[in-house]
């Protein structure tokens with residue numbers, strides 16, 4: 239049986255281990271630390287990040303424990319420049335929960351799946367040969383060779399894997415230093431809204447955390463400025479008073495203040511032979527917008543099913559190149575956008591300030607821009623339309639897609655509530671059970687049957703054929719359908735906008751692989767994906 243060594247037990251490595259173990263791949267996680275990391279790091283779990291945790295069976299208590307961020311305000315001193323708030327019926331774009339809790343939930347899931355995390359095992363060297371990769375791991379008993387079929391470096395920004403594989407990490411650091419601290423603060427700010435104060439010395443942000451009166455404070459310092467981080471309460475009080483232009487509230491620091499420089503870097507490649515990179519090992523960027531940890535979860539979710547297919551001998555290794563082709567552009571866009579956001583917030587040039595305060599912030603109050611912003615932060619619209627796995631459009635297909643506004647191959651398949659024939663409710667993505675799913679709309683037809691049979695020949699039990707009907711009365715199911723889903727609130731139809739007798743094939747990461755509107759042959763598409771790792 240093929241084996242995978244995951245280096246690094248941060249959120250990316252743990253999520254990847256869940257993906258692989260859940261798909262029957264023999265996986266070991268090694269981390270040089272003596273145990274789980276504590277301390278303040280990422281706080282924002284995007285809606286897509288939470289969806290991925292559900293997908294992995296690792297969400298546990300997190301949705302209940304997290305603060306659902308429903309709004310944000312931008313201020314200059316006490317003056318409010320902009321304010322956005324989700325409507326009560328809108329789902330949150332971001333959940334605020336500490337990275338340590340997310341990692342704990344993922345570790346629990348790794349244990350449930352029978353996986354092992356080897357703490358105090360540091361990757362110190364790599365040796366290739368005999369069609370495998372051998373990691374030299376330094377543990378409490380000294381150095382030992384650990385051969386594996388594949389090695390994935392999820393070992394963070396200073397990745398040893400990346401250096402040993404000779405992959406460049408291109409980019410630079412922003413000149414400012416950032417501070418981060420958690421505190422219990424006695425003030426009357428809404429407990430489900432984040433706030434940002436713009437000040438000539440830099441920005442200060444306050445984010446509510448789980449727990450009564452708990453807040454995360456981050457602040458940028460001007461270039462070259464030095465502060466005394468040994469007295470956290472004094473420092474926080476001073477920053478809160480200066481940047482808000484109001485007396486400091488009563489507060490109690492929850493730990494030390496950490497100082498860090500923001501790097502913006504992207505790995506030149508994500509794969510070198512049998513070695514791959516994911517998470518911070520492949521990309522680092524400004525924490526503005528809270529995307530970092532989630533980007534790593536997205537990498538793991540994209541790589542997991544592909545590596546499992548390759549490791550289990552069911553797809554060609556070239557499929558792994560589609561991982562970089564799909565995920566690297568997402569990381570590049572995040573590096574670009576978060577840099578622009580950070581620079582826009584930090585710039586004190588008069589022209590930038592005017593543009594920010596009189597154009598950008600007022601625009602953010604308009605409904606379309608507000609919706610767009612919330613979608614962008616949620617990461618729900620991250621997709622791979624231009625990637626190597628999206629089928630070309632047949633004549634007429636593009637026009638139909640534009641006309642109906644239907645999601646296209648590469649897009650994330652929207653989730654929706656459905657009713658099962660026994661009357662209980664569930665979600666569409668949960669019914670996929672982590673595999674391939676063929677959604678069929680309209681009454682079963684011979685063409686649909688042929689489609690399901692052709693795909694099943696290649697995918698076997700990994701394919702679930704799901705028939706979507708408006709009610710159990712109108713459902714006319716067939717023996718080749720695995721499950722009937724009743725679209726009782728029309729949420730599936732609203733999400734997928736199907737044409738008559740449409741069919742949509744969802745990949746194991748919930749993105750649309752193929753849909754009938756494209757007019758291409760799905761079985762040839764699937765064969766190209768599995769045999770060549772590219773469909774065009």
Ligand SMILES: Cc1cc2nc3c(=O)[nH]c(=O)nc-3n(C[C@H](O)[C@H](O)[C@H](O)COP(=O)(O)OP(=O)(O)OC[C@H]3O[C@@H](n4cnc5c(N)ncnc54)[C@H](O)[C@@H]3O)c2cc1C
Nearest residue numbers: 246248249250269270280361393394398517518528530531
């Ligand atoms: C102070 C701070 C504040 C942050 N704030 C935010 C924020 O607000 N929002 C946000 O989205 N992100 C934030 N981040 C970034 C976020 O924490 C990272 O994006 C996230 O941790 C990346 O996860 P990862 O699993 O890829 O890497 P990491 O979490 O860095 O995990 C890497 C793991 O690899 C292990 N390792 C390293 N080298 C080796 C080796 N040679 N052998 C074996 N194991 C090794 C390490 O011990 C570690 O456990 C912050 C980071 C820091 C440091």
